Amino acid sequence: MRFLGISLLSFACLGLGSPSAFSQTPTTFREARKNHKTNLFYAPESPPSSTFDLVHYASPLGPMSAYVTPDPSDGKKHPAIIWLVGGLSNSIGANLWEDGEPSNDQTASAYRKAGVIMMFPSLRGGNDNPGHREVCFGEVDDVIAAAESLSKLPYVDPERIYLGGHSTGGTLALLVAGSTDRFRAIISFGPVHTVAGYGQEVLPFDATDTQELVVRAPIACLSEIQSPTVVLEGTENGNIESLELMRKACQNPQVKFHSIPSATHFNILAPFNDLFARKILKDTDPTPELQLTEKEILDTVKLLSPEK
Incomplete structure (x- = not known):
């Protein structure tokens, strides 16, 4: 047959x-x-309507996809956070509305569960977006454009938009912070001081070109950050050396560094995002206040979950 x-x-x-x-x-x-017309899985999956809307924001290269918390329909303007995930795909997907393990919750769900509006933007070259991955260069402009789009939502307070990210997302968050004062405050978990360590095999540019590295290096932009910024990493693994290098180089009082005892690159996320979510809800004075006290850090360390 x-x-x-x-x-x-x-x-x-x-x-x-x-x-x-x-x-x-x-x-x-x-x-x-x-x-045959092939069906590829580049477009982001449709989220549960009760959790996120799949929207498009106008980037410098054209429309790009994002997940955004739907309108609570309470007539109020809410604080919002743009969250930048780790990794180099520049894509978003179903893992962002699934429950993460307490020892490695990269969904940052504490914010939406607390009532903070969330936006997960995909970036150039990710999903079915225009452009190519630039690894922390043109993506800065995409994030700024996403914030502009988010600020126009009728249920978002445009003066209370925050930016957060983890790992590569934390690195990108610092680069955005050095490029604009659009955000009320910035939270960066586990960034690197330079993307040089990623290696030529994953970098889409000549990794021996110093200028290419400088424009992607958080350590080069720390002095120009104008918004209150919190940088933190666990002492047990991850990018703690990068944090200490940036701490030593930084003289900008707007940027605070915290090495979190007993925490790792991953289990730091759940309890500290929960803390930041609560602080964002209370952050209503004209001057932003998102910095961590020593007591808050020690109390939150007690909530760390062992990595599996």
Whole structure:
């Protein structure tokens, strides 16, 4: 028996199951290729309507996807946070509304659960967006554009928009902070001081070009940050050396560094995001106040979950 010119044995070897599930129209492999329109998983998944809306914001390169908390329909203007996830994909997906493990909750769900409006923007080259990944360069402009879009939502207080991120997202958050004073305050978990350590294999530019590295280096922009900024990392692993290098280099009183005892690059997230969410809700005075006290740090360390 033949199907599309391919034997049953071929289907079995490819793990394709029964050929009956496939279109009976083409009779050869070449015809099948010619007639088939592939369906790729680049577009972001549709979120649960009670959790996020899938929207598009106007970036310098064109429309880009984002997840945003829906309108609470209470007639109020709420504080909001743009959250930048770790990794280099520049994409968003279903993991952002799934419950994260307390020992590694990269969803930052504490904010939306507390009533803070959340926005997860995808960036250039991610999902089905225009452009290419630039690793912490053009993405800065995308984040600023996302904030502009977020500020226009009728249920968002445009004067109380925060920026946060973890790992590569934390690195990008610092670069954004050095490029604009648009955000009320910035929270950066586990950033690096330079992307040079990522390695040429993942960097889309010449990693030996000093200028390419400088414009992507948080350590180079610390003196120009104007918004209150909190940088923190666990002492147990991750990018603690980068934090200490930036702490030593920084003389800007707007930027505070915290090495969190007993915490790791991942289990630091859940309890400290919960703390920041509560602080954002109380941060209503004209002067932003998001900095951490020593007591707050020690009390929150007690809530750390062991990594699995």
